[in-house]
Amino acid sequence: xxxxxxxxxxxxxxxxxxxxxRLLDILREKFMFTGVKEGCGEGECxxxxxxxxxxxxxxxxxxxxxxxxxEVLTIEGYSETKSFEVIKEAYSSEGAVxxxxxxxxxxxxSEALLRKNPHPTDQEIRDGISGxxxxxxxxxxxxxxxxxxxxxxxxxx
Amino acid sequence: MADxxxxxxxxxxxxxxxxxxxxxxxxxxxxxxxxxxxxxxxxKAVIKSITKPxxxxxxxxxxxxxxxxxxxxxxxxxxxxxFVESEINYYGExxxxxxxxxxxxxxxxxxxxxxxxxxxxxLFEYKNSVxxxxxxxxxxxxxxxxxxxxIGYDYDTGYQEQLYIEPxxxxxxxxxDKVTLVGSIQCPYYVxxxxxxxxxxGEDDVRVIQxxxxxxxxxKEEFPSLTACQLAVAVHKIKQPIKLIYDRExxxxxxxxxxxxxxxxEAAIKNNEIVGIKSIVGLDAGAYIGLSGVxxxxxxxxxxxxxxxxSLEVDGDVFIIKTVPNGAFRGFGAPQMLFAIEMFIHHIAxxxxxxPLEMRLKYLAKQKDQTxxxxxxxxxIIMNDMITKAMDMSNYKEKxxxxxxxDVYKGIGMSWFLHGCGFTGSGESKHINAVVxxxxxxxxxxxxxxxxxxxxxGVKTTMKKIVSNVLDIPIDDVIYNNPDxxxxxxxxxxxxxxxxxxxxxxxxxxxxxxxxKWVADTELIVTxxxxxxxxxxxxxxxxxxxxxxxxxxxxxxxxxxxxxxxYQVNVVGSWSVYxxxxxxxxxxxxxxxDGGQLQGIGYGYLELMRHKDGRIExxxxxxxxxxxxxxxxxxxxxxxxxxxxxGPYGAKGAGELTLVGGAPAVALAIEQxxxxxxxxxxxxxxxIMELVHxxxx
Numbered sequence: 001x002x003x004x005x006x007x008x009x010x011x012x013x014x015x016x017x018x019x020x021x022r023l024l025d026i027l028r029e030k031f032m033f034t035g036v037k038e039g040c041g042e043g044e045c046x047x048x049x050x051x052x053x054x055x056x057x058x059x060x061x062x063x064x065x066x067x068x069x070x071e072v073l074t075i076e077g078y079s080e081t082k083s084f085e086v087i088k089e090a091y092s093s094e095g096a097v098x099x100x101x102x103x104x105x106x107x108x109x110s111e112a113l114l115r116k117n118p119h120p121t122d123q124e125i126r127d128g129i130s131g132x133x134x135x136x137x138x139x140x141x142x143x144x145x146x147x148x149x150x151x152x153x154x155x156x157x
Numbered sequence: 158m159a160d161x162x163x164x165x166x167x168x169x170x171x172x173x174x175x176x177x178x179x180x181x182x183x184x185x186x187x188x189x190x191x192x193x194x195x196x197x198x199x200x201k202a203v204i205k206s207i208t209k210p211x212x213x214x215x216x217x218x219x220x221x222x223x224x225x226x227x228x229x230x231x232x233x234x235x236x237x238x239x240f241v242e243s244e245i246n247y248y249g250e251x252x253x254x255x256x257x258x259x260x261x262x263x264x265x266x267x268x269x270x271x272x273x274x275x276x277x278x279x280l281f282e283y284k285n286s287v288x289x290x291x292x293x294x295x296x297x298x299x300x301x302x303x304x305x306x307x308i309g310y311d312y313d314t315g316y317q318e319q320l321y322i323e324p325x326x327x328x329x330x331x332x333x334d335k336v337t338l339v340g341s342i343q344c345p346y347y348v349x350x351x352x353x354x355x356x357x358x359g360e361d362d363v364r365v366i367q368x369x370x371x372x373x374x375x376x377k378e379e380f381p382s383l384t385a386c387q388l389a390v391a392v393h394k395i396k397q398p399i400k401l402i403y404d405r406e407x408x409x410x411x412x413x414x415x416x417x418x419x420x421x422x423e424a425a426i427k428n429n430e431i432v433g434i435k436s437i438v439g440l441d442a443g444a445y446i447g448l449s450g451v452x453x454x455x456x457x458x459x460x461x462x463x464x465x466x467x468s469l470e471v472d473g474d475v476f477i478i479k480t481v482p483n484g485a486f487r488g489f490g491a492p493q494m495l496f497a498i499e500m501f502i503h504h505i506a507x508x509x510x511x512x513p514l515e516m517r518l519k520y521l522a523k524q525k526d527q528t529x530x531x532x533x534x535x536x537x538i539i540m541n542d543m544i545t546k547a548m549d550m551s552n553y554k555e556k557x558x559x560x561x562x563x564d565v566y567k568g569i570g571m572s573w574f575l576h577g578c579g580f581t582g583s584g585e586s587k588h589i590n591a592v593v594x595x596x597x598x599x600x601x602x603x604x605x606x607x608x609x610x611x612x613x614x615g616v617k618t619t620m621k622k623i624v625s626n627v628l629d630i631p632i633d634d635v636i637y638n639n640p641d642x643x644x645x646x647x648x649x650x651x652x653x654x655x656x657x658x659x660x661x662x663x664x665x666x667x668x669x670x671x672x673x674k675w676v677a678d679t680e681l682i683v684t685x686x687x688x689x690x691x692x693x694x695x696x697x698x699x700x701x702x703x704x705x706x707x708x709x710x711x712x713x714x715x716x717x718x719x720x721x722x723x724y725q726v727n728v729v730g731s732w733s734v735y736x737x738x739x740x741x742x743x744x745x746x747x748x749x750x751d752g753g754q755l756q757g758i759g760y761g762y763l764e765l766m767r768h769k770d771g772r773i774e775x776x777x778x779x780x781x782x783x784x785x786x787x788x789x790x791x792x793x794x795x796x797x798x799x800x801x802x803x804g805p806y807g808a809k810g811a812g813e814l815t816l817v818g819g820a821p822a823v824a825l826a827i828e829q830x831x832x833x834x835x836x837x838x839x840x841x842x843x844x845i846m847e848l849v850h851x852x853x854x
Contacts, residue, residue, distance in 0.1 A: 034183035035176015037371070039322045040405040044778040047322055075176035084175075092170040095744040098752065099613030100173030101323040101371030107174060126786045133778065135320050135372050136613045138751030139786040141744075 006067045009033070009077025019065030024048045026064050027074055035075035035104045039133065046132030049105035049112075050074050056112035056131075075104035083111060086153035087145070094145035098136030106132050110146050118157040119150055161626055161806045162796075164744035167618045168632070169611065173369075181326040181341045181368040187398040189328060192219075192254045192391055193263045194401075195270055196411065200479040200771030201279035202245040204252070210269040216257035219391040226357030230383045231350055237445035237482065239355055239386040245274065246444035247481050248772045249411040251383075256391055256399055279479035279771050283419060283439045288450045288475035290457055292700035294531055295468030300433025301425045308505050309423035312497035313837045314820075316766035317415035317756075318775075319486055320783050323371020324408040327381060329388045330398035336389050337364040342381045343373050344650035345608050345640045351382035352389045363389070367639040370612035374756070375485035377612070378652050379448055380413045409776040413484025414766065416452055417441040420497040424505050425468075431505065431520065433468035436460035438494065442475045443482035449475040452483075454581045456490030458704045461529045462498035463540065463573040464520035469529055471700075480768050485652065487753065488576075488816045492760060495574045496838055499821035504834055507854075517573065518544075532703035535692075539799050540573065540710055543734040547571065547712040550793055551732040556716065560829055569716045569730075570825025572818035577705030578810030579655040582697050585706075586689035592646040593663040595624065595671050597681040603628065603671070605637040605664060607648040609656045614812055615745040616656055622741055623661055623805050627668035628675075646684070654810025657741060658707065658801070663687060665805035690803060707801050709809045710736040713818035715758060716790075717826040724842035724849070726762045726827060731792045735814065736799045739807035743796060750794045750815045757819015759784045762827065762840045 002019045005012065008031060015030060027033045027050070036059055039047030043061040050059045051073040078084050087110050090096070097103050106129060113120060113128035120128060125143045134142065150157075172178040197204075209218060221228050221240040228242065229235040241252045252272065255263050301307070327340035336356065342348055342365070349365045356363065365385070370377065388401045403412070421437040438456055442449035457473045502520070506513035522528075524538050548554060548571070556569045579585055594606035603624055611617040621635040638644075648660045667685040674681055695702040716730035733750055740746040763782050766775040775781035800807020820838050828835040831845060833852035 028183075029185070032185060033176075034179070034185065037180070037323070038182070038404075039324075040778045042405070042777055042779060045322060079175040088171070088174045091174055092166045095164070095167070095748045097167060097170050097173050098615070098748060099321070099323070099370060099372040100169070100178055101180065101321075103173050104176040122791070126789070130785045130787045133322060133783060133785065135322055135374070135756070135783065136752045137748055138753075138755035138792060139789045140751050140792050141748055143786065 002065065004064055004068050006069060007071040009074060017064060019063060021064045022060055023062040023064055023067060024059040027059060033074045033076050037101055037104060039101065046105045046109060047102050049108040049132065051108060051112060054115065056109055075107060078108065078111060083153055083156045086156060087111065087149045090145040090149035090152065094141050094148060096137060096142040096145040102132060102134045106134065106142060110149065113146065114150060114157040122147065161622060162740045162743045164742050165618065165622065165632065167615055168621060169617055178369045180323055180371050181328055181339060182402045184328060184339065187330060189398045189400040190256050190258055191260050191263060192256045192388065192399050192401040193267060194254055195252045195267060197241065197245040197248060197250040197252060199245055199274055199276055200248045201277040202274035203277065204241065204243045204245065205273040205275055208271040210266055212266065213262065216255065216262065216266065217395050218253055219256060219394055220253035223390050223394045224355055225393065226355045230386055231354040232379050232382060232447055233450065234446045237447065239383065239390065247479055249481060251387065254387060254391055256395060281478055281480065281771065283441065283476040285477045286474040287446060287477050288453060290453060290473045290700065291471065292530065293470045294529060295433070297433050297468045297470040300468040304425035304427050304432065306426040307423055308426060308508050309421065310501055310504055310836060312420045312422070312500060314418045314493045314496055315839055316417050317486060317760050317764055318409055318766055318781055319374040319376030321372030321374060321376055324403045324405055325377070325381065325384060325412055326402040327384050327388050328398065328400040329392040331392060331396055332364065335362050335364055336392050337366065338385050338389060339366045339368050340381055340385060341370045341377055342367055343377045343610050343612060343652060345642050346647045347379060347382055347650055348385045349642050351386050355386040356389055356393055364641065364643045366641045367610050370610060373612040374487045375489065376412060378485035378650065380484060405778065406776050409781065410773045411481055413447065413482055415486040416449065416483040416493065418493040420493065422497055422501045426509065429509055429511065431466060434461060434466050435470045438473040440475050441478050441483060443478060443480045445482045446475065447482050447484050449483065451581060452490040456494040458529055458577065458581065459491045459494040460498065462495055463522055463575050463710065464502065465522045465526040466520065480771050481773060487756065488813050489653070491576055491817050492757065492820060495817050496820045496824065499572045500824060500835060503825060521573065528704065530700045530702060530704050534708065536707060536801060537799060538710065539736055539797055543710065543712045543736060543797055544573065546795055547714050547732050547734045551714040551716065551730065553714055563832060566719045566721050566830050568826040568829030569714060570822045570829060571712065571714045572821035572825065573712055574818040575708045575710050576654060576810060576814040576817055578658050578707045578709055579705055580653050581704055582695040585659060585687055589649040591649040591660060591663060591687040592684060593648045593660060593667055594646055594682060594684050595667045597671060599678055599680055601634065601677060603630065603635050605635065606645045607660055607664065608640045608645050609648060609660050610640060610651040612651065614749060615742065619657060619741040619745060620661060620664055623665050624668045627665055628672050654813045657808050658804045658810050659687065661805040661808060662803060706803065707809050709738070709811060709814045711814050711818050713754065713822040715822040715826045717823060717830055719827060719830040719845060724845040728758060728788065728790045728823065731758065731790050733792065733794045734797060736797050737811040737814065738801040738804050738809035739798055740796050741806060741808050746796055746811055747794050749811055751792050753815025754792060754819050755784050755789055757816040758823045761820030761823035761838050765839050765841055
């Protein structure tokens with residue numbers, strides 16, 4: 001057991017827990033942030049993606065101890081931002097959501113991509129979300145959504 | 158009023174995008190115990206003894222001794238047990254559950270359980286047939302009497318994993334004497350009926366509620382009946398809330414997959430004409446029959462694909478093999494058959510040195526033609542326009558000419574296909590008998606009461622659209638909650654491309670009735686029941702008559718480049734044209750088309766799964782590759798209106814159709830690129846290399 005202090009969705013938190021526990025389980029079970037999904041448990045599908053200090057990371061691969069002193073943003077925290085609203089609208093109007101299980105991770109990947117590259121080309125978007133598996137959409141509507149968000153949210157990233 | 162096809166934002170977008178949607182594992186409302194399944198480690202064996210450690214307080218074993226009813230999963234036949242009693246039929250077969258509050262403790266208990274087996278020799282070959290179907294059309298004897306030539310080829314298809322991103326899961330608890338189950342499921346009433354059977358109890362004692370479903374594709378059709386039965390037995394015994402959630406490896410190793418198949422096709426040729434085709438189909442069912450007989454029917458009926466062949470002889474078998482049972486997967490037997498027949502028609506043309514396109518057009522089915530089962534294509538078929546459109550969009554003619562040159566390693570392939578909408582044969586009228594209800598409350602909100610599940614395909618949105626359009630009320634005044642068997646009638650399972658055409662048709666009729674009866678501020682309930690159109694006749698035993706009330710049609714064109722060094726396939730383009738009658742929402746259907754098309758393409762060249770000595774080798778997403786965004790080409794899709802008189806607003810089935818043509822299109826493109834006949838899928842680089850060196854052109 002160890003006391004781990006970090007910033008979670010813009011709030012300081014302290015948890016006394018086994019530092020080897022998966023961040024994914026801690027987020028879901030201890031902090032009830034169930035928007036973070038487990039799709040594969042081996043860092044391949046991206047459904048559990050979160051931002052740690054602004055970088056996209058699969059939370060199933062991160063031991064809790066690693067986030068000591070860092071900033072963790074899950075879909076729940078991200079959904080209170082202005083850029084979320086822009087991406088959300090774009091996902092809705094382009095039809096990028098089907099079963100929705102990959103969607104929170106895909107939203108996080110979209111944000112991470114646009115922060116690095118506010119005006120991505122189609123190919124850059126394909127590369128940017130290639131760590132997130134979707135089995136429903138065939139990706140093209142997601143790609144269109146990110147492209148449209150980049151246009152509409154000009155200046156946000 | 159606007160054209161119904163004009164897209165609206167899906168009604169469940171917001172909760173999904175923000176992470177608020179509750180999937181089964183997101184319920185933290187109770188102190189759930191966890192359940193873990195203890196499984197066999199052999200493909201065929203008899204259990205001699207099980208040594209179990211003494212359990213800490215609060216932990217439980219649940220096995221077949223705890224079952225109040227008869228130990229089988231109610232699907233069709235009574236062959237698959239809920240828990241093994243002694244005889245093991247596949248690697249990973251469930252023996253019992255360990256249930257308790259801490260997963261780590263459960264894992265320790267699991268490690269200490271010792272099962273001793275008498276190990277037996279498993280059969281993995283296609284030898285033990287448990288279902289055989291046979292039918293003919295026309296005069297097959299005459300067709301095969303002294304032909305100029307008989308052309309025959311063998312085709313085989315592999316496993317395909319549904320790979321919904323949300324693994325299987327179900328939870329359960331008691332409400333008084335009632336057992337309530339909440340799960341990631343396609344068919345609430347399949348689950349309810351199976352649980353009533355295993356608990357040997359009445360319909361008031363079981364309640365089934367659908368949680369938000371993170372993808373299904375058939376994988377959550379009959380499989381959850383097994384986990385629901387196991388969990389219901391555990392809840393019945395322990396009387397505490399319990400969750401049974403699979404991780405990815407368990408899910409991929411022990412849940413149902415698409416049936417591998419071996420298909421032999423033979424054509425009798427006279428004067429360069431195909432006068433008859435013999436189709437011999439073998440499906441690998443795995444260890445238990447499950448839905449395999451129904452899957453086989455759909456495969457057999459698709460034997461002549463989108464073509465009219467005057468004489469047919471069709472034989473099919475379901476083979477029992479000591480591997481994980483196979484089951485429902487979008488397409489349900491049709492993807493295997495359509496792959497085979499599309500390749501075959503090209504291979505015939507090649508062998509006869511005829512232009513494949515000209516030959517195919519000659520046999521393309523037309524309105525009023527006889528179907529493979531002597532029924533009739535009653536409605537207009539607009540395939541000629543669809544083919545022209547797809548060829549124009551993709552620049553097909555120019556490309557196929559250009560890529561004909563040897564050593565280009567580029568190819569373009571075009572598949573034509575159809576999909577029968579709704580249950581095969583008399584399924585709707587004989588077995589399902591769908592009932593739907595609409596309730597108008599005193600605030601004039603209209604509740605859709607049906608058992609259809611939104612698993613991403615958008616039925617919450619499309620059903621609401623139908624009701625709001627018929628009644629001319631805002632879509633927000635229509636309410637459609639996830640089905641709960643305590644409140645909704647049995648409108649049938651969410652399968653077989655039936656939801657919009659059959660259930661949506663009933664919902665539209667109910668809405669019209671409600672409109673006629675409408676009195677403001679009072680409660681009204683209307684009920685509609687399925688009635689089979691009178692002209693539809695089906696002889697189940699002999700496969701004679703109209704196998705489906707309607708057919709949807711499609712054209713896929715796929716372009717590939719094959720690396721001369723690594724034989725990797727790069728899919729560079731995809732063009733599709735579909736006739737689904739009338740789209741209830743254009744963007745939703747195009748979303749179905751993109752996703753289905755990619756699953757079909759993946760099935761054709763990428764998605765490899767095998768078993769070794771009965772154990773699935775590819776059991777995670779590192780080993781089993783599905784297309785990522787980088788593997789996916791841009792897709793251009795066109796929907797052509799061809800309204801079906803009995804569908805709501807003219808809609809036919811759409812969900813499965815879009816998967817069916819992907820594999821043959823990509824396989825034909827690869828065939829052209831390497832100038833070798835392709836007879837099996839998935840066409841992996843290893844197989845391509847083998848064909849390049851040893852294959853036939």
